[in-house]
Every structure is written in C-alpha cells, then in structure tokens.
Amino acid sequence: MEIWPFNLRHLQAVAKIARLGTINAAANAVNLTQPAITQALARLEGQLGLPLFERRHDGMAPTEAAELLVPRIEAALAHIASPHVTMARLRALLALADSGSYAGASILTGLSLPSIHRAVNDLALAMRRQLVERKGKAVALSDTGNDLARSFRLARVELETGLSEIEALKGHETRRIAIGAMPLSRARVLPAAVTRFQRKHPQVRLSIAEGSRAELVDPLRNGALDLMIGALRDPLIEAELSQQPLFEDQPAVFGRGDHPLAGTNADPSELARYPWTVPAHGAPLRDTFERLFNEAGIEPPRVPIESGSVMMIRQILIDSDFLTLLSPDQVAVEIEAGWLARVATPPSGFGRTIGITTRANWRPTEVQREFLSDLEAAARDVPGRRRS
Template sequence: MTDLGFSQLCNWLRFRHLVLVDTLARTQNMHATALEMNISQPAVSKMLREVEKQLGFALFQRLPRSMSPTDLGAHVARYARIALNDSRHFVGQINHLRQGGHGLLKIGSIYAATSVALPAAIVGVKQRWPLLTLDVLEGTSADLLNMLEHKQLDLVIARFTSDRHRQLFEFQPLAPEPLCLVTGSQHPLAGAHELPLGELGSWPWIVPPTGTPMRMRLERAFAEAGMQTPENTVETLSLRTILQLLQTAPMVAMLAESMVGPDVQAGRLARLALPFPLVLADYGIITRRDESPGWSAQALIEELLSGADAQRAQQSLR
C-alpha cells in the first residue's frame, strides 16, 4: 500500500467527497445519506468506493443495519467536518464583506466571562469596527472546546477540562473565578452569621452537570469538609432557571460571584457566610495551536487582555 501524497489528494479530492464522508459518518446509513445529499443511493455507494480506492483503505464497516466508521474512517470524518466548517465560515465571511460588513467573529464563552470580561471587550471592538458582526455562544468549557477544535468557533473564553486540550490549544489567562454559595433571600439559611455545614447537604441543591469544573470544585469542597455530596439536586446551567428556583424554593447553589452580584445587591439572593474560600482556576482566551487568529479575533483578544490588566491594577490598589 503506497502512501497518499498531498499533490495526489489535491488533484482528485472534491468538497462533495467531504460532504459524503461527513454525512455518512453522522447518519451511518446509506439511504439517509442519499436523501440528505439529494442523490441516488447507488451514486452514494459509487462515490464512497471511489474515495476508499483513492485513500487505499475502508472508511466504513458494512454492517447489516448501519455503516459505522472504521478507526481510519473516523479520523477522515473528523477532518472532513473541520474542513467543511472552515469552508462555511469562509463563505459567510465573504458574503458579509461583499455586503459592506467587516466580517463575522464567532466567540464561545463560559457564563462567568459573559457577565464581566466579554461585554466590556465587545464594546471596545464595536467602537473600532462597528460593522463587524459578533456571534456569541454560551456553554460549558468542554462543549466550547469541542466546537473550537472543529472550527465552529474562532476563539473561546473558558478553561481547560483535560490534558488533551493543552496539546491542541493556546491559553492566555484572564482572571480567577471566585465562587460563592447563595440562596433565595427567604431561605432559612439567609442571614445566618455561621453556616451550619452539617446541614448543608440536607437542603435541595442546584448543581452544574457532572464533569464541569464548577461541579468538580463543589464535590471537592464537600469532600474536604468531610461531608457527603447532596443527593437532592437539580442539574442545570441555565442562569435564568437557577435564579428563579432560588427565589421560589428553599434551594442552595454555588455560582460565580460575578454572576450573582446584582441579585445579591438587589436583595433577591443572599450570599452565605463560608468558612473556606471557593475559587476555580483562571479562565482565559483559548485559540487553536499553530494557527494565527484573524484580525477580528486578535482585536477582541487585545481588548480582553487590556481589560484583565486594568482589573488586576484596580484590585492591587484596594
């Protein structure tokens, strides 16, 4: 079996081949792929055989009820998806520029950053580039990093959740994320000068999904206090749902201080007195390694770093 050369690949590979591989990897069904691509099933089968012949290996296992990717096929499908997402972004940028805009910047951010750091940076960028379209998506670090890897986002403001991310991405720290325990203002624990740790686990809790950095920090805090993690829980990342539940039910939640500050000041929530600090590792700007950010991404990065420097300088004066 001879190795595949880059020039050889460029001579025969077409975007339609990438669409085929991506679609079949998602549907794992020849008929569904034909419907989605609007071609006949024999045409799908013929195109797949051509691609596999050129690559020199099978991309999919022919099973009775499905066509699951082989190990090499999964690798090809991953890069097909990345290439197609990159091309969609290119087309969107070109169309936007032709219509008089300054392009499109797709940003992923965890919830803590969208409450402070990101809005200020967006204001700064829009003052310089008013026709630049900014598309902001909130989510968990793990989900956002997966989208960044597949070129569905240009940059992410989040934190690493696995060692694998350190190999794929560059990281520029912005700020730590102090956490606090909060309840509704009518909760029996609200206003208590000392927090009865032994009782905390008996209350209903609102918690982040399993595997998120905030959930892991919460579980570690209970373990360090020699307590059992609460079993009566609601799992959600929806800030609106969390705030509504806290104000209408006797529940407890651990949230970033920046997310609940206004509600605490307005008296809608109460911050509980804690005998130990709750801080997550720094969140920061994450970009794909060995790939220079575009001019719009770089403009936002500069604003974010400038804002972080100003925040640190302000804190040092207190």
C-alpha cells in the same frame, strides 16, 4: 464565497509557487506542466477577483492576497494529508457525515445520489480505508471515516477563512467569529468584549453558542467554533487544545434572600446542614464544592439536584432552602433584587481560572486577534478581579 468551486490541486500549486518562487519549480513539485499551472493560476485569480502574484523577471512575488490565502491553503492541505482527496470527495464525505445518510447528503449539497456514492467510494478505494459501515438499511461512518471527517472539517474552516480574508481585502466583509460561551463567561466579560468589538467591526458576524464545556468541546475540535470561553481545566487533558487564562474568579455560596443563613458568612459545618444544587462531577465548580468541605474535614452535603443552569438554580434557590456555589457576577441581578443573598465566602485559594480555549493549531485572523484583545481588555475592566 464557497470553497467548492475551487480545485484542491490548483490551490496546492499556488502554495508551491508562493514558496518556491517560480512556476517551473511549482510544476515539478505538483507534477503538472508549466502551461497547466499557468492556466490554473489564471483561473484561480479569476475566481478570486484579485491577482495572487506579481510577474517579475526573476520569478513570482506574492501579493497581499496570496500572503493571506497561502498559509490557509497549506494548513488545509496539512489537515487533508493525502494526495487522493479532491474537492468533490471532501464535500461528499462531509455531507454524509453531517446529514447521516446518502439521501441527506444529496439534499444538503444539491448533488445527485450517484455522485455522492461515487465520490465516497472512490475516496475509500484511493485511501484503502473503510469509511462507511452499513447497519441494516442505514449507513454510518466508520471510526476511520469519522476521524477523516474531522480533519476535513478543519480543512474546510481553513479554506473558508482564507476566502473570507480575500473578500475583506476586496471590501466585502464576510468574516465571522464563532464563540462557545460557558456559563460564567456570559455574565459580564463576554458581553463587554462583544460590544467593544462590534463598535469597531459592525460588519463582522459574531455567532455565540451557549452550553457546558462537554457540549462545546467537540464543536471546537471540529472547527465549528473558533474559541471557547469559561472555566479552564487543570490539567488540560486534550493535547489538541490550548488554554489562555484571563482572570481568577472567586465563587461564593448563595441562598434565597431570606435564607436562615443569609448574611452570616456561615462556616462549612453550618452549610452542610442544607441541601445543595451544583454542577455534575467533572465541572470545576463541583470540584470546588467538594474541596470546600473536605478541607474542613466535613463530609460534603448531599446534592439532590445536579445542574449547571444558572436560571434553573436561581429558581430552585428562591423556592427552597437549597444552597449553591456560583460567581457573584452570575447572580448580580438576583442579589440586587433581593431574591438571593450571599451566605458564605470561601477562603482564598478556592477561585477558578477563567480563560479562552482554542485548538492548539488555530491561526486566528486579524479580526479574531482583535476580538481576543477585546476579551483581555474586558477581563481587566471587571472590578475586583485578579488577572491570571
């Protein structure tokens, strides 16, 4: 069920009815007449296919559907934070942001060009902000427009989540979980959690986007992802994000199967004689790599190739004397096949905290909470891992 046929003011009225208990009180709060709110509620219940309230002599009692939907409406309105936003204006600005042009927005939504122009212009006038800047023949959102689009995306996510919960209540499973998977999470923990979850909820769609933290953090902020799994950052510099540790991972040094140092548990001075491939600066593994040598009083060896791709690193190691620092889980198959071998194990204290990153104000649905529980269970089941 799409959010666009719904009226934001009517949704706000429903939220007020739920919080204030009567249509009269809600009418005063949203500046609508009682008949108008009554009609709006009837229309909304018709659109949803479920009653939102039980009509009682002492007021309106929210049904289970309203208990699911109202918090999502309130969260969406908090992101929108303006009485001047209509559903049409919200849709037009998001389409312009996503497509990069008015023509693209028209194609994306199926609305006419004049409708898109009018909605965006009316929103800018009502908010007294410049939302769009012209750059020659092209247009782009201003900084204010981009900030507003991010808030609108989060509002859209809240409303879509609320509607999916309503559909699930009716027996039509439309819920989905969008997961950002950083390299280490893909080795064992995330696949184990996914299979565990899917046995219980085969109808829930799981969408997994792979990438580095730098590639995934903006989609997480914008609401395109629900959560991100991988190495946590300490300290966490983004105030709008929240982290939950799962376990501690102990990386090791690896080289090709017949590397001169294979099986020796080489010390840092020996490791420093060879070239390395590790992720770029800013990645936790790069910090661990540099600390390994700095704490031994040795200049870190050169890194001619910076990469966070395990597939790329694997092939580089197989064909050369390069070394790398990885979790044993990430190259378990290669070690078993004899392609790669452990060269050294850093001392304790060089581990990474692996966990879940979400938006700080994220309110998981029931199935999302179950998936989080399955992630925790999968982390507990990984052999030799210490829970954080």
